[in-house]
Structure formats: structure tokens, C-alpha cells
Amino acid sequence: MRDLVAGMTYLAKGQRWVGRNRRQWGFGLLPGLITLVGYAAALVALVVWADDVVDWATPFADGWGSPWLGLFRGALTAVFFGGCLLLSLISFTAVTLLVGQPFYESLSERVDLAEGGSAPESGLPLWRELWNSARESLVVLVRVALWGVLLFALGFVPVIGQTVIPVIGFCVSGFFLAEELTAVALQRRGVPLKERLRMLRSRKLLALGFGVPVALLFLVPFVAVFVMPGAVAGATLLVRDLMGETGGDDGEGGGGKSPRPRPLPL
DSSP: OHHHHHHHHHHHHHHHHHHHOHHHHHHHHHHHHHHHHHHHHHHHHHHHHHHHHHHHHOGGGTTOOTTHHHHHHHHHHHHHHHHHHHHHHHHHHHHHHHHTHHHHHHHHHHHHHHHHSOOOOOOOOHHHHHHHHHHHHHHHHHHHHHHHHHHHHHTTSTTHHHHHHHHHHHHHHHHHHHHHHHHHHHHHTTOOHHHHHHHHHHTHHHHHHHHHHHHHHHTSHHHHHHHHHHHHHHHHHHHHHHTTOOOOSSSSOOOSOOOOOOOOOO
């Protein structure tokens, strides 16, 4: 339980950090706003065509009488929409981080500098960082899609499908959101995806304490945009915990000589 509370605390600390550094928060909003436009269009399309997709996927039920046809396809539509929502929560974060890679790396570096006086760097050119980020995000999305298919199937189990499975869905979303957000700081430290997942699994409650509240906040699209910069800052603080790094006091600036962070893109 201690790690669960600590994860929530890092999310709050991250929001407080960007609140004290308004310029980084303002620049961090831009990638989220750009991504939100595309996802809003996709969400509208999903709402409009979800029933048609379910009808197409269940031709065997065309001859069923009322009310069973409506109940069956209604429940299936709800589960289908939930699965798409699970995937969108993770993919929104992945796409936003990819679009805003320079912004969020700069923000993460500044958190590291404020906390410990030094900011690890990957040493890779920007194009290589973008490629690695896109490739690893795709691997994560495939994992999320597989979880989504499994949860979709389990959603048909009476009682459990309507109670336990949604809770598991949020835990899965929270874990992978924590992975995507901590990737910004961990990639700068040269930690590959496999090792990142191992580290988070070793402290699942810490990852869930951070990721599940983010998943709940991200259910509201506009909230997701405003929370994202603070989530990246909080994830950097969480990474410092995972790596056993010590530093300052919640973003007020560490002592000692340190490299300058890369400038924010204009």
C-alpha cells in the first residue's frame, strides 16, 4: 500500500512542479492539443459507427427475437466501445509523446536538473530517439490490443464481465500508461523497453498508483491535455525512485554544477 500511495503522490508532485514552471507547462500543452483534434474526430466516428460494426460482426444474431437481439448487441457495443477506449487511452499518450518528443524531453531534463543537479542524456540524434520511441510504443500498443481482446471476451462472462473486468481494464490501462510516461525519462537513461517493463512489474503498486489515476483523468479528453505535462514531470520523479536516484525537494532546484537542458522548441 505504501507504493500505491507513493505513485499517487508522484502524480500530484508532477502537477505541482509544472504549476511552478508555467512556461514548461504551456509548451507541454501544444502536443496534446494537436493530438486531441485527431482523437476527437476518431471518437465521433466510433460513436456513429459502433452499432454498424457490431451488426456486421454478428450476422448469426439477425434472426433473434426481441428483446434478446437488442440486449446482446447492446452489451456487445458497450464492450466494443470499452475496448476501443482502453486502446485510445494508451495510444493517445503514445502519440502525444511522439508528437511532443522534444518538448517532453526538455521538460523531463529540467525536472532531473531541479531534483538532482544532473540530467542523463541518451546521446542519440533526435531522429533516432523518435524512431526508438515509435517502435517501442507500437510494441506496447500491440500488448494493449491483446489485453483488450482478452478483456473483450471476458466481458461476456455474467456478473464478472460487468464488475471485475472493468476494474482489471483500468489497472491494465494504468500500468501501460505508467510505462509510456516513464519512457521519456528512462529512454534518456538508455533503459530498453524490456527492462522498463521488468522494473515496473517489480513495483506494480507504484506503477498502478501513478497510472490508474492518470487513466481516470484521461477519460476526459480536455483534462488529458492539461494533465499531460504534469504527468511527464511526475513520471520523471517516479523514475528517480525506481533508479534509486536522490536529489532535491520537489522541483525547487538542486545544487551543484549541471549540464544545461536542451532549449524548448519554438
